[in-house]
Amino acid sequence: MIRAILRAQWLSMRSFRLASHRRGAVFSLATSILWYGFWTLLAFLAEEVTAQPGLRTQIADWLPIGLLAVFAYWQLAPLASASMGASLDLRKLLLYPVPRRSLFLVEVLLRVTTCVEMLLLLTGAGIGLLRNPEFNGWPLFVRAPLALAAFAACNLFLAAGLRNLIERLLSRRGMREVIGLLIMLAAVTPRLLFVTEAPMRRFQHLLPAGRHALWPWGAAAEILMGAHARLNPSVGAATLCAWIVFAYLFGRRQFESGLRYDIQEAQATVPRGSGRSWIEPLYRLPSLVLPDPVGAMVEKELRSLARTPRFRMVFVMGFSFGLAVWLPMVLRGRHSDSIISGNFLAVVSVYALTLLGQVTYWNAFGFDRSAAQIYFAAPVSFKRVLAAKNIASAVFIFLEISLVTLACSLLRLGITPGTIAETFIVVAVCVLYLFAIGNLSSVNYPRGMRPQRASGGAAGRAQGLLFLLYPVALLPVAFAYLARYAFSSQWAFDIALACAAALGAAIYLMAMESAVSSARNRREMIIAELASGEGPLAAD
Amino acid sequence: MLEAAIAVHDLHKSYGGKAAVDGLNLVVPRGCFFGFLGPNGAGKSTTVRMLTGLIPPTSGTIELLGMRLPEQEIEIKKRIGLVPDESLLFDRLTGAEFLEFAGRMYGLARPVAIERAHSLLDLFELRETRKLIAEYSKGMRKRLAMAASLIHHPDLFLMDEPFEGVDAVGARLMKEILLDQVRRGATIFLTSHVLEVVERLCDRVAIIDKGRIVREGSMAELRGGSESLEDVFVRVVGAGREFHELEWLK
Numbered sequence: 001m002i003r004a005i006l007r008a009q010w011l012s013m014r015s016f017r018l019a020s021h022r023r024g025a026v027f028s029l030a031t032s033i034l035w036y037g038f039w040t041l042l043a044f045l046a047e048e049v050t051a052q053p054g055l056r057t058q059i060a061d062w063l064p065i066g067l068l069a070v071f072a073y074w075q076l077a078p079l080a081s082a083s084m085g086a087s088l089d090l091r092k093l094l095l096y097p098v099p100r101r102s103l104f105l106v107e108v109l110l111r112v113t114t115c116v117e118m119l120l121l122l123t124g125a126g127i128g129l130l131r132n133p134e135f136n137g138w139p140l141f142v143r144a145p146l147a148l149a150a151f152a153a154c155n156l157f158l159a160a161g162l163r164n165l166i167e168r169l170l171s172r173r174g175m176r177e178v179i180g181l182l183i184m185l186a187a188v189t190p191r192l193l194f195v196t197e198a199p200m201r202r203f204q205h206l207l208p209a210g211r212h213a214l215w216p217w218g219a220a221a222e223i224l225m226g227a228h229a230r231l232n233p234s235v236g237a238a239t240l241c242a243w244i245v246f247a248y249l250f251g252r253r254q255f256e257s258g259l260r261y262d263i264q265e266a267q268a269t270v271p272r273g274s275g276r277s278w279i280e281p282l283y284r285l286p287s288l289v290l291p292d293p294v295g296a297m298v299e300k301e302l303r304s305l306a307r308t309p310r311f312r313m314v315f316v317m318g319f320s321f322g323l324a325v326w327l328p329m330v331l332r333g334r335h336s337d338s339i340i341s342g343n344f345l346a347v348v349s350v351y352a353l354t355l356l357g358q359v360t361y362w363n364a365f366g367f368d369r370s371a372a373q374i375y376f377a378a379p380v381s382f383k384r385v386l387a388a389k390n391i392a393s394a395v396f397i398f399l400e401i402s403l404v405t406l407a408c409s410l411l412r413l414g415i416t417p418g419t420i421a422e423t424f425i426v427v428a429v430c431v432l433y434l435f436a437i438g439n440l441s442s443v444n445y446p447r448g449m450r451p452q453r454a455s456g457g458a459a460g461r462a463q464g465l466l467f468l469l470y471p472v473a474l475l476p477v478a479f480a481y482l483a484r485y486a487f488s489s490q491w492a493f494d495i496a497l498a499c500a501a502a503l504g505a506a507i508y509l510m511a512m513e514s515a516v517s518s519a520r521n522r523r524e525m526i527i528a529e530l531a532s533g534e535g536p537l538a539a540d
Numbered sequence: 541m542l543e544a545a546i547a548v549h550d551l552h553k554s555y556g557g558k559a560a561v562d563g564l565n566l567v568v569p570r571g572c573f574f575g576f577l578g579p580n581g582a583g584k585s586t587t588v589r590m591l592t593g594l595i596p597p598t599s600g601t602i603e604l605l606g607m608r609l610p611e612q613e614i615e616i617k618k619r620i621g622l623v624p625d626e627s628l629l630f631d632r633l634t635g636a637e638f639l640e641f642a643g644r645m646y647g648l649a650r651p652v653a654i655e656r657a658h659s660l661l662d663l664f665e666l667r668e669t670r671k672l673i674a675e676y677s678k679g680m681r682k683r684l685a686m687a688a689s690l691i692h693h694p695d696l697f698l699m700d701e702p703f704e705g706v707d708a709v710g711a712r713l714m715k716e717i718l719l720d721q722v723r724r725g726a727t728i729f730l731t732s733h734v735l736e737v738v739e740r741l742c743d744r745v746a747i748i749d750k751g752r753i754v755r756e757g758s759m760a761e762l763r764g765g766s767e768s769l770e771d772v773f774v775r776v777v778g779a780g781r782e783f784h785e786l787e788w789l790k
Contacts, residue, residue: 287650296644304632307672370626376594377628378645379617524595531626
């Protein structure tokens with residue numbers, strides 16, 4: 001049965017790719033090679049370090065911390081990136097007489113999709129330890145694979161359970177943003193504490209506790225250390241076994257709860273009185289200045305996106321997670337002239353712009369799915385459709401930047417009216433380039449996204465494009481900063497930014513014509529791609 | 541003489557060399573309730589999608605309401621009401637919001653679109669104005685799609701399986717509304733697998749098989765004597781198809 005599920009998924013993906021996605025597949029391949037090449041390099045470095053006999057003490061000290069980092073990445077990275085990898089599409093599988101144990105096994109195996117990089121690192125470190133004569137030679141050939149496999153299994157079970165739990169929590173109305181914020185805070189708090197230094201002294205005594213063999217990472221390290229273990233490798237083995245049992249029970253229980261969960265019931269609209277919502281007039285604002293049909297389309301876009309769980313999650317992450325990711329750097333460089341602390345608001349804003357891309361301009365018709373055909377059936381030119389999509393995206397982007405600005409002001413990060421104005425102008429220029437590429441990718445690489453899911457759904461090919469084109473797209477703006485740095489002159493920055501804006505406007509207009517022409521030629525394929533179904537796995 | 545509502549000449553559509561529509565010639569008079577029948581995969585939906593401009597034909601000409609497609613695409617679209625086989629509804633809007641959006645896309649002023657949206661919601665018994673379309677049943681979605689096709693008061697309706705998934709009460713309501721539209725002079729081009737519905741509603745019928753029209757005429761011409769439309773349909777497109785029993789299913 002498992003083989004039948006995996007084969008069905010393979011066939012679905014194969015036919016999907018063969019149809020029209022060869023160019024996309026090349027992009028995906030290129031970005032995958034870059035990404036996993038980077039992690040293979042890190043794994044090689046880990047292997048080199050752990051193979052050094054002279055570093056025995058340091059390895060013994062830092063191996064549990066390294067495994068803790070692997071554990072944290074494994075469990076938190078999919079949540080923080082709001083991309084939880086492939087999972088079983090139970091709606092399509094529950095009608096078959098497949099034992100739940102088998103379904104759970106497939107779900108666990110699918111967790112590998114979010115942590116291949118960690119498996120590479122563990123393999124690198126494991127090989128290094130095997131080559132290190134200080135760690136008992138041949139007995140380690142038995143212990144190391146067992147310990148690392150057990151540690152990986154524990155992570156897989158926990159990740160499967162966490163994924164189910166988080167997906168259910170995120171699908172609840174009103175809960176998803178709160179949970180998203182909590183996850184974000186959990187992810188960045190250690191980093192903030194580390195960088196702000198002062199409270200760090202209070203937490204230093206926690207470091208030995210973090211290394212303790214009672215934790216799965218500590219237990220795995222104990223087994224790997226052998227004779228150099230703090231306690232006894234057998235204690236580590238027993239602890240790790242207990243953790244695997246716990247992780248299995250947790251994962252299985254969460255999976256079973258997921259099977260009984262009715263997402264539609266959780267997301268059902270709460271009946272309200274006939275009174276109009278306070279937000280209703282805000283949706284209507286664009287129509288005051290924009291004539292129909294553009295006004296109608298912008299209004300529709302604002303309503304739809306604001307009610308889409310996936311969009312809301314990313315929007316919240318844009319100003320919260322972005323701020324928290326970059327804040328430590330500012331705090332660290334507060335007393336120096338670092339570029340990031342000097343342009344903090346612009347950096348966070350451009351980061352938020354990047355995050356919003358996957359749910360707005362990179363795949364503008366993703367949430368519309370088959371309904372996008374109305375744009376081809378209605379008496380409107382496609383140029384207006386794209387313009388309306390861009391205007392709606394811009395509204396959310398500048399709302400996001402306003403929230404980032406507000407948060408920075410509340411945190412007293414030295415934001416002046418000048419830096420605010422500069423940030424808004426810089427973002428506006430960046431938007432021209434990104435929308436130009438986004439319009440082209442939206443018509444050439446469209447992919448239907450499931451709006452009810454709080455995670456995943458961003459087009460893999462679009463992400464590939466983003467990875468390759470993002471630095472290029474922001475290059476003209478980067479030149480403006482470079483000019484200010486090189487000439488120590490605000491004038492140099494202003495002139496370079498004005499040139500970047502003019503070039504961006506020209507590129508935007510050219511890309512718009514090209515996108516409209518592509519949409520005219522590819523309309524059939526666009527509708528088919530947006531409406532196409534998936535296999536038994538929801539591959540995000 | 542009035543121009544035809546739909547005039548299609550030598551229409552072809554191929555996918556990878558395989559013809560989905562193969563030299564289709566069709567004339568639908570104005571004010572006609574036209575049924576377009578065919579077995580699965582015969583080319584019905586492909587034809588409707590070409591008529592609506594959603595997909596370009598490989599070759600051939602299409603004239604709707606006396607205007608050429610794609611040359612006068614925008615003018616044509618303004619006068620067409622469309623109910624496609626796949627949903628064109630935006631799940632994260634309410635029914636009222638979607639109807640208002642559709643009306644404004646067809647050039648109605650906002651107050652007019654809002655007013656018509658509410659009267660259509662009443663007419664199609666979709667009064668739960670706060671409910672998102674994502675929570676609609678299949679039948680409700682079809683009714684809403686039909687309401688959207690009516691909002692700009694079109695002259696020509698292109699409908700692909702509009703009754704699919706609609707309950708008997710909803711279907712009765714939709715039929716009455718469509719008949720009313722024909723009485724006022726609109727033309728309806730409808731595909732359906734429910735032959736009883738076609739038999740009861742349509743003035744003229746064409747049967748398509750393997751991308752070609754194999755029968756066309758008024759209902760009386762097609763049925764001849766005492767045959768039902770189903771008999772005619774099975775005889776025309778089901779010839780040579782025999783039922784083989786499977787040993788293991790006995």
